[in-house]
Amino acid sequence: MTQPTWDAVDAYFSEQLVGHDPVLEAAAADADAAGLPHIAVAPNQGKLLHLLALTQGARRILEVGTLGGYSAIWLARALPADGTLITLEIDPTHAAVARGNLARAGLEKIAEVRLGRAADSLAALAEEGVEPFDLVFIDADKPSNPEYFRWALRLTRPGSLIVVDNVVRGGAVADAHSTDPAIVATRALHELIAAEPRVTATSVQTVGSKGYDGFTLARVQG
Ligand code: SAH
Numbered sequence: 001m002t003q004p005t006w007d008a009v010d011a012y013f014s015e016q017l018v019g020h021d022p023v024l025e026a027a028a029a030d031a032d033a034a035g036l037p038h039i040a041v042a043p044n045q046g047k048l049l050h051l052l053a054l055t056q057g058a059r060r061i062l063e064v065g066t067l068g069g070y071s072a073i074w075l076a077r078a079l080p081a082d083g084t085l086i087t088l089e090i091d092p093t094h095a096a097v098a099r100g101n102l103a104r105a106g107l108e109k110i111a112e113v114r115l116g117r118a119a120d121s122l123a124a125l126a127e128e129g130v131e132p133f134d135l136v137f138i139d140a141d142k143p144s145n146p147e148y149f150r151w152a153l154r155l156t157r158p159g160s161l162i163v164v165d166n167v168v169r170g171g172a173v174a175d176a177h178s179t180d181p182a183i184v185a186t187r188a189l190h191e192l193i194a195a196e197p198r199v200t201a202t203s204v205q206t207v208g209s210k211g212y213d214g215f216t217l218a219r220v221q222g
């Protein structure tokens with residue numbers, strides 16, 4: 001089974017269980033028109049994030065890595081009307097596209113795009129003493145994942161869920177000799193999590209329209 005099969009299965013699941021969604025389709029089209037890379041989560045993965053946020057009963061969500069706001073729309077749609085999503089983005093073009101997409105989705109009151117290096121924005125959030133987030137989705141520059149995970153731990157509470165995208169990368173994560181900074185960092189992330197008594201975690205491999213990759217899920221312990 002290879003990519004064409006994975007694509008067909010993703011298309012089938014998305015057709016059955018996600019369906020036609022003009023707002024999300026317009027968000028993807030605007031990101032495309034603005035020349036953003038095609039690296040947003042797939043529709044059925046976006047819905048997984050939505051379901052995880054619902055399961056969390058999330059009122060506050062933090063996203064690291066906005067791109068055009070596709071995953072942010074999925075996450076923010078799980079929030080109550082007085083909920084908050086803060087999403088961090090370094091690229092002004094990406095942030096502008098995302099703000100437009102979130103506004104069209106009617107989410108501008110609950111979703112805020114913060115422009116800047118995520119490491120700086122995370123430090124600023126901690127400095128502001130914000131309320132803890134119920135869910136954190138880490139999906140920006142992969143070499144910084146251990147750093148983002150440490151910040152996520154500081155910005156959450158017992159019961160919060162931390163999700164990290166792209167932890168498999170075609171299987172490269174199993175290569176202890178990899179010199180790819182993304183893989184070295186993903187392995188460092190797993191070592192960090194393994195040694196961290198404050199979380200219980202697992203990582204799962206996925207195949208689909210985004211190729212062969214996977215997610216880490218970590219629950220902050222009580
Ligand atoms: N979560 C999005 C995809 C994010 S792609 C979705 O699924 O729809 C990764 C994003 O992280 C890109 O937009 C990139 O510009 C941003 N990024 C990369 N390095 C960053 C950094 N240091 N700080 C903040 N954002 C960063």
Ligand code: DHB
Nearest residue numbers: 039040041139140165166
């Ligand atoms: C890339 C980044 C992502 O967040 C993703 O889901 C897929 C690919 C990338 O930078 O190549």
Ligand code: MG
Nearest residue numbers: 039139165166
């Ligand atoms: Mg990703």
